Amino acid sequence: MSITTKIVTADAQVEAKECYYNGAAFHDVTGDGTIKLYKGTAATAANLIDVLGATDENQVGHSTVPGKGIYCATGIYADITNGDNAVVWYTVSGGA
Numbered sequence: 824m825s826i827t828t829k830i831v832t833a834d835a836q837v838e839a840k841e842c843y844y845n846g847a848a849f850h851d852v853t854g855d856g857t858i859k860l861y862k863g864t865a866a867t868a869a870n871l872i873d874v875l876g877a878t879d880e881n882q883v884g885h886s887t888v889p890g891k892g893i894y895c896a897t898g899i900y901a902d903i904t905n906g907d908n909a910v911v912w913y914t915v916s917g918g919a
Contacts, residue, residue, distance in 0.1 A: 824914045832908045836864060837899040841916045843892030844872055844899055848885040849909040851877035856906030862895040866902040875909070 826845060829837050837860075849858045857876040861867060872893050875884040892914060899913060 824916065826912050826914055828910055828912045830908055830910050831858075831901045831903065834866070834902050835900070837901050837911045838895075838913055838915065839864065839898040842895050842898060843914045843916060844888060844895055845892040845912045845914060846885065846887035847873060847875060847909055847911045848883060849875040849877070850881075850883050850907045851905070852881055852907045853905050854878060854880040854882070857904050858906055858909045859902045859904075860911065861900045861902065862893070863897045864900055866900060872899075877906075 831837060854877060859871060860873040862870040862872055873886050875886055877884055
């Protein structure tokens with residue numbers, strides 16, 4: 824298993840396969856942006872796994888999950904509000 828990265832600039836399915844969420848970095852140009860990351864294929868509150876945000880212009884927030892990461896059986900979904908972009912890193916699983 825190797826770490827994969829994906830840049831997201833809007834709400835999007837980051838990965839649609841079984842994987843482990845390893846972390847993300849979020850760049851916000853407006854000062855009031857957030858990215859929420861969910862297990863699965865949609866922004867479902869019960870599946871929230873990480874939130875990054877900024878309180879000032881041009882801030883970068885980041886998060887790294889230790890160890891193997893957070894298991895996501897059906898993928899990772901990103902919900903961006905007022906942000907510029909985010910890089911999400913994850914490991915595609917060959918089995919849980």
